[in-house]
Amino acid sequence: MAVYTDVSFEELEALLRDYDVGQPLSFKGIAEGVENSNFYLQTDRGAFFLTLYEKRVSEADLPFFLGLMEHLAARGIACPQPIRRRDGGQWSTLNGRPAALVTFLNGLSLKRPDAVHCAAAGAALARMHAAGADFALARPNALGPEGWGELVAKTAEGADGIETGLRELIAGSHSEIVAQWPAQLPRGVIHADLFPDNVLFMNASVSGLIDFYFACNDAYAYDLAVMLNAWCFESDGGFNVTKSASLIGAYRRERELSAAEIAALPVLSAGAALRFLLTRLYDRLNHDPNALVRPKDPRDFSRRLRFHRRVKNAAEYGL
């Protein structure tokens, strides 16, 4: 949670000449997001969010990310709406970094969502899947099964220093999950990172989905598997089947799951747990002590991975 690149008022003023958003009233760095530098901008015409993309987001992916938000917003999905430049451009360059201006969404993310929130978020995911179905661009999932092997190799040596037996858990899970990975599920644009951090609520209703910087094309049911990991475990590690039943049930009322998708949920969920375990482990092992972000604990996801590998069928998720 940090601002990596500072933006002075003078730099902001120069930037805003290229946009039709009014005069700045307030401008604050936001301690949010581990990937980018984010700023809250209030003008006499509304509230906006300025993002400077740091090294983890490739400029080549911006037409996909920004185009997707524009596409979804045009179809009624509450997500940040990119503001185009006066010349029609989707982003600018500021302090050597690509920078985009989007609308600011009201709402608050929850640390401890309950089953009602899980249902609202599950339904929002299904609506996002439907709205994204006709989006023209595509982006492969860099953190799908094809990307795991490299992370498994790079984290093997340090894994047991984080948790005894972790190297073996990862190696065994990796080969098993890849071998069972389903090939033919319905697919399209997925969010791929829809944690509670990335869903804004007003009371019990979803007021916004944010942070589309892992969005890609992959199996829709994998997005649901990410959410089972992100929304349905308690802080003591226990899986809350009421929440998962609520989340999946609400998703299915918007978009029905096929028999193949349901059957694949355990391996997809184990794969999602492995994906977050690997990236958190890599970040922990390669943490720059000068970085302004504290790495998250990978062990939350080793526990979740073990849980999903014991699941025999999707009924255990409350279906």
Added chain:
Amino acid sequence: MAVYTDVSFEELEALLRDYDVGQPLSFKGIAEGVENSNFYLQTDRGAFFLTLYEKRVSEADLPFFLGLMEHLAARGIACPQPIRRRDGGQWSTLNGRPAALVTFLNGLSLKRPDAVHCAAAGAALARMHAAGADFALARPNALGPEGWGELVAKTAEGADGIETGLRELIAGSHSEIVAQWPAQLPRGVIHADLFPDNVLFMNASVSGLIDFYFACNDAYAYDLAVMLNAWCFESDGGFNVTKSASLIGAYRRERELSAAEIAALPVLSAGAALRFLLTRLYDRLNHDPNALVRPKDPRDFSRRLRFHRRVKNAAEYGL
């Protein structure tokens, strides 16, 4: 620039039950301030700033800091106005830390203020001095001459590792400045840290003074000396006498300086440079690599200290 202590929505909701500020619409950690954790809160009734005081701000000083802002705001100074709890209390406890809610001020701080901004800020300082004159509480300046000796001793060993000759510069300056320090200047409540970061502008007008957590009782002219250091040096190290003349001239139109205050400006300015040099040097030498803040460069202030020690009289500041 960081948020040290996280506040969940659920914790926010519980906190807000004790205040009459409406329903939360948005809540974001702000990457601002090296001392505390700050959050932007938008409710259906307005915009607020929530501060959790980390270890550097003592709870015993909160009646002074919050009382001062309340006092100044009641006298028309644009500064954050503390919101009292329903039970009249000035602050709450959140996650084990004292926490205060204040009004959010529009405006933007400038990285490169020009002479017009310096004048506006100088006049604002004088008005703050006048408005604070009848404030009932007092707080000694912990970072005045009595506090320097300890920092000189604690930084002596590491000083030359930061800049060759720094240890000698500090030791020599310290004894000389303390020996010449004026005892009888007009005094009252001062801000003591009025850097451009802490002054918000709307166009060329001051819309707010913020961050009163170094405020204390000391010589008014020392506050002006802090501003000469903070506002009147260019990024190449050069002193801009147009800016200082503009700043001091505007101050004097609101509150005239005595002959003794004018005569003391060089030593007060050297003292202010020494104070920021010492704290920055201490922070650099004792930097915790796990901290979420990058220490500022102390050498900006060794250059300024050398400059002020060469100043023969206040005419060199443009008076």
